[in-house]
Amino acid sequence: MSAQILDGKALAAEIRSEVKTQVAALAEKGVSTALAVILVGDDSASQVYVRNKIKACADTGIRSLEFRMPAETTQQQLLAKIAELNADESVDGILVQLPLPKQINADAVIAAIDPAKDVDGFHVANAGALITGKQGFVPCTPFGVMRLIEKSGVNPRGKSAVIVGRSNIVGKPMALLLLAADATVTVAHSRTPDLSAVTRNADILVAAVGRAKLIKADMVKPGAVVIDVGMNRDENGKLCGDVDFAEVKEIAGSITPVPGGVGPMTIAMLMQNTVLAAQMRRGISLS
Ligand code: NDP
Helix, strand or coil, rough: CCCCCCCCCHHHHHHHHHHHHHHHHHHHHCCCCEEEEEECCCCCHHHHHHHHHHHHHHHCCCCEEEECCCCCHHHHHHHHHHHHHHHHHCCCEECCCCCCEEEHHHHHHHHHHHHHHCCCCCCCCHHHHHHCCCCCCCHHHHEEEHHHHHCCCCCCCCCHHHEEECCCCCCCHHHHHHCCCCEEEEEEEECCCHHHHHHHHCCCCEEECCCCCCCHHHCCCCEEEEEEECCCCCCCCEECCCCCHHCCCCEEEEEEECCCCHHHHHHHHHHHHHHHHHHHHHHCCCC
């Protein structure tokens, strides 16, 4: 039997619509929710991501401020822009699109963002909040994955969850969120000797690797929830995930497609974090 397809596009539209309602409610209180997006250089993939984020702001009524800086921007110039946006009371969220040109240290840039405006959730203060179970901004991609898992109808409590990939922006926060949801969590990576043996044990499998179609049907437990974070190009230049969708959908219980799975959810959660930032900074609670 073929798996349930988890439609990230549809779920993202629902979330954006909830955000739109909240943005309108804040506007009634005289608050204009604003997100500043900084793009340094002319990386083509980054330009597409930024365009999609700006478009999502327009859809939800969030005011976007776009700053395009040339590829030769110095770290000092970027830090000065961040300091200016940190000090700007009208700005709720600050996002610096990664990757940055090599003359700029991304860690120093992330550290410079006011944690109260760090809607990407990458600042160590927010990472620390996630580790210790305190309130903070959760990185958008793993946050969106949790919503997709919820949509699958499978409660992570007591389940075996395997994450392939251990990056600071996806794999590690994903592990912490699933742990907080009471799953028994395993994180696999490039030094894991027998990946199949690990993934076959997963009731919930999250692939965040960046290797086209790495996860094959024989690596998946029948009935598992399979979430594909990867965004790669296949041998024909077509966008594809880390999971071999055509074969794994025949064995999984639920699966996300690429495109149309995790990608749109990442942007929807960014919008949610931004409207949350607006409320937290101004001491307003809409719920
Ligand atoms: P990174 O390159 O930072 O991390 C990749 C991870 O995969 C590393 O931990 C690496 O291990 C591990 N890995 C690499 N090769 C293997 C292998 N053969 N077997 C097991 N593990 C392996 O990537 P990101 O976490 O930033 O992104 C992962 C993927 O998700 C990419 O395709 C990216 O484009 C996509 N992505 C999609 C988003 C979306 O919105 N849909 C958002 C963010 C990312 P090690 O640590 O040992 O090197």
